[in-house]
Amino acid sequence: MALLELVDVRRSYRFGDAEVRALDGVSFEIESGSFVGVIGRSGSGKSTLLNILGGLDRPTSGHVKVEGAVLSTSSSDKLAAYRREVVGFVFQSFNLIPHLTSLENVALPLALQGVSKAERSERATKLLEKVGLAKRMGHKPTELSGGERQRVAIARALVNEPHLLLCDEPTGNLDSKTADEIMGMLTALNREGRTVILVTHDREQANRYSKRLLILADGKLEEDLRLDGPDAPAVAPPPSPTVNPGPAPAGEEPGA
Amino acid sequence: MKLGDVMGYARANLKRHKLRTFLTMGGVAVGIGALVTLLSLAIGLQDVATQNLKSEELVTRINVLSRSQRAKFMGRRSSGVAPEDTGPPLNDEAIASFNQIDGVLVAYPAAMANLTAEVAERVTNLQLEGIPTKALTESYQDALVSGSYWDAEVTGNVCVLPSGLVEDIGLDPEWVVGKEVLVSELRAFFKYKSEETEELGPDGKPERRLVRPTDLETETLHVLGVYDSDRFNRGGAVAHAPHETVTKLSKRFPFGFGGGPKEDDAEEGTYPVVVVKVGDVTKIEAINGEIKKLGFATITINDILQVIGIFFVVVKLILGFFGSIGLVVAIFGIANTMVMAVIERTREIGVLKALGARNRDVRRLFLAEACTIGFGGGLMGVGGGWLIGAVLNAAAAFFFKEQLGGESYAFFQLSSWLILGAIGIATFVAAVAGIYPAARAARLDPVESLRVE
Ligand SMILES: Nc1ncnc2c1ncn2[C@@H]1O[C@H](COP(=O)(O)OP(=O)(O)OP(=O)(O)O)[C@@H](O)[C@H]1O
């Protein structure tokens, strides 16, 4: 069973009479353990898609299923639990809490899980060492460089042992060398078995690291390319957005 | 999220904005301080009003009135006694029946004499209370400053003077023991004349001397001792003497300036008030009940304390109401601070939610902050209220000592209930103030919040 399944997901914003369709009928599946790149122009709906996959946002219509269970209509507490247990977010702007130290930032998701203080700091310390920041544990985000901040953010995203890593332009604010380091880290994490979804502006980066590439345009899935190995030819997406939905549960809306 | 972590997070956030936190707590502290000061005044005043009523002597005493006497005393309407419902007569027979009740030390008709007394060339008004030898419990002996009380052997025309009176007329309590007091009718006070002597006083003027009228009828009492009048009735001037002596004196020198027989519609052989002295405080209510069952009306100190207690409940409510006005203002202060905090930390709230915080976790974080402000403000307010009370008590003590030469009272008193209650109220009120901001934080949309710069 696919880890994630989107069925005709739409997300629109209303301004009086006008309607902005950030996502306009997107359907696809993501297998567990894959490394998926998402590219598209600014405003094409990449972040909106990622937020919906991560349970931060709900689609206006359509379904998101996680291992077959419908996520998009879950209660907000269930969504929070999903974010706490399954998802790790990495943002372009790091989103570290400015008044907490690196260690406290990394330990924060564990505090939300109710993990004891001793275990929290042990696990957070290990991860900071893993991302090479053993000497920056007591520093606040303002005392760190951009690359260091993003490494703290990655450590924070990993501390709850998430199965799904959602990265929204994680290297957007970093120079190319630091970006390569961060991408190397994400690749290693993918090899450990974690599913990585990477939103990026950088087509070349997406080509280099992902095994599959989703191209969004105007809220629609324009292309779905498989990049399995350097020699494999790019696989064209099926002509219809209605990907084989598998055995559809009762009561499911038909795809648009 | 665990409660300890929630509290820790809240405290850390408050610490980052020390000035703002302090100012908001200050608002709470002013409100709580005012409340604590006013209520501690009420507690202190109640204590001052009742401390003399709690002496062992008074709490082991039941005043019995005939029902008709009580009706006259309280007014027929409020006493609930119908005019024809006179009840049994309060006579010697009734006293005998009281004396038979188990636990009663002695029952006796209240005896008071209001006299003029001359002692060591000083003339003063003297109230004498008649006390049967049996009723002289240990608390009387304990209150002695000098000398002793009478007993079965040493009795008759003797008295024990209150220290307040002895000091007022400028005598030494040790010295006065064994001296004689010449008592006469109350209006004799105005018959004494004062005349100049040959000797000159320290101011160069002739010393003056009191001259007793030659035809004055007097009786002589021996001073056996002096008791500490603060112990029985603060500042009071009631001297103690054997019951028979006072009964005799009150007949010989009746009350009043009119001189004639006192107007009294009581039947022959009955008494207006009978005192029932109880040996053990814990038995007083039971004995009181038995006397009432016999058809008499009674007044105990508990009845009086109850009335005073009700009065002070009203006083506390009124003072508490005015004291709370400051707290209402503080609510707005806390709510304002918390709304600001939510707005400032919108992005942080988005991050917390992205990391898996539930709405209720976010709500708790902000409620915890509000409560911490309230708790801190409550502590400061109780401290401030205590300080104000202590300063005013000290000022009162200074004033009483310098100006009046007496002891002062603790007008402001804290009780542990008041302290805990005030801190509890501060915390509760802060929680109320935090409800709206916390709910607003909890409701924030995570995606929108993360978009905020
Ligand atoms: N809260 C919102 N209110 C109104 N419109 C929104 C909101 N969020 C997103 N949109 C609109 O939805 C569309 C998709 O936005 P989204 O942030 O997903 O784009 P994006 O592909 O991530 O762009 P970028 O590469 O610039 O980050 C945009 O046109 C945007 O204006």
Ligand SMILES: [Mg+2]
């Ligand atoms: Mg975006």
